[in-house]
Amino acid sequence: MTNLISVITAVHGPVAEHLPDAYKSLLDQQLPDGWDWEWVIQEDGETDAVRPYLPDDHRVSFGQGRHGRAGVARTLALPRARGQYVKVLDADDMLTPGALARDLAALTDHPGICWATSRVLDLLPDGSTVGFDQDPPEGPVERGAVLDHWSTHSYRAQVHPATLFVRRNVLLALGGWMALPASEDTxxxxxxxxVSRGWFTAETGLLYRKWPGQSTSQAAHTHEGEWAARMAVVEARARALAALPGWRIDA
Structure with missing residues (x-):
């Protein structure tokens, strides 16, 4: 029986044109013998805009649901995810070659690791790339380290949630993505x-497309009142989880 990695992608109409590039990046992945990926695509809404961009591949499943933003769409996709591991891939981003294999090795080769992230390069409209100059060293990310850094560095994490690779059972135990209009992945x-230890891979794992239509470039994303509320509830939830007796998760 083939072991599966479930790649979950939320998409809405204006972003659907980028799905072929995301799919090509999946086709470029090489996994160890006995492993394969499935692509679980969930439309945030119920339109006819996404279907024309879906590949004809038995590993791809497509679902639709009421509009609720990306976090809701990803969580609605979870019942179709059959893999032991879940990988996030935004509809307008692309994996680099070897990204899935590196993520898988991070969890299978290192006992006690529940999730993994990797280096990101911003892909600009002119095709050039820009990297983050404060990546942590490759290796384990200790419990609480990202939360503490994020809360003391203007709510900017040293690892990128768009690269997340996670044990499916841990993802389910935490209820999937937060019910927020943005920052649900953070x-x-x-x-x-x-509640758990992670891993950072220094080799680039994701090309993060920067373009005018992306949700994080819209004015609403940085609306002062909403942004403050999002950051407050994200931190409060994480601190509450950290303080709960018995909520340390070891793989």
């Missing part, structure tokens, strides 16, 4: 780090 990352 909320999940902080919750994971509050």
């Amino acid at each position: 909320g999940l990352l902080m919750a994971l780090n509050a």
Whole structure:
């Protein structure tokens, strides 16, 4: 029986045109013998805009649901995810060659690791890339380290939630992604780090597309009142989880 990695992608109409690039990046992945990926795509909404961009591949499943933003779409995709591990891939981003294999090795080769992240390069409209100059060293990310750094560095984490690779059972135990209009992936990352150890891979694992239509470039994403509320509830949840007796998760 083939072991599966479930790659979950939330998508809405304006972003669907980027799905072929994401799919090509999946086709470029090489996994160890006995492993394969499945691509679980969930539309945030119920339109006809996404289907024309779906590949004809038996490893791809597609679902639709009421509009609720990316976190809701990803959580609605979880019942179709059959893999032991879940990988996040935003519809407008691309994995680098070898990313899935490196993520898998981080968890299978290191006991006690529940999740993994990797280096990111921003992909600019002109095709050039820009990296983050404060990546941590490759290796284990200790419990609480991301949360503490994030809360003391203007709510900017040293690892990127868009690269998250996580044990499916741990993801389910934490309830999936937070019910927020944005920063739902940051909320999940902080919750994971509050209760478990992770891993950072220094080799680039994701090309993070920067373009005018992306949700994080919209004015609403940085609306002062909403942004403050999002950060507050993300931190409060993570701190509460860290303080709960018996909530340390070891793989």
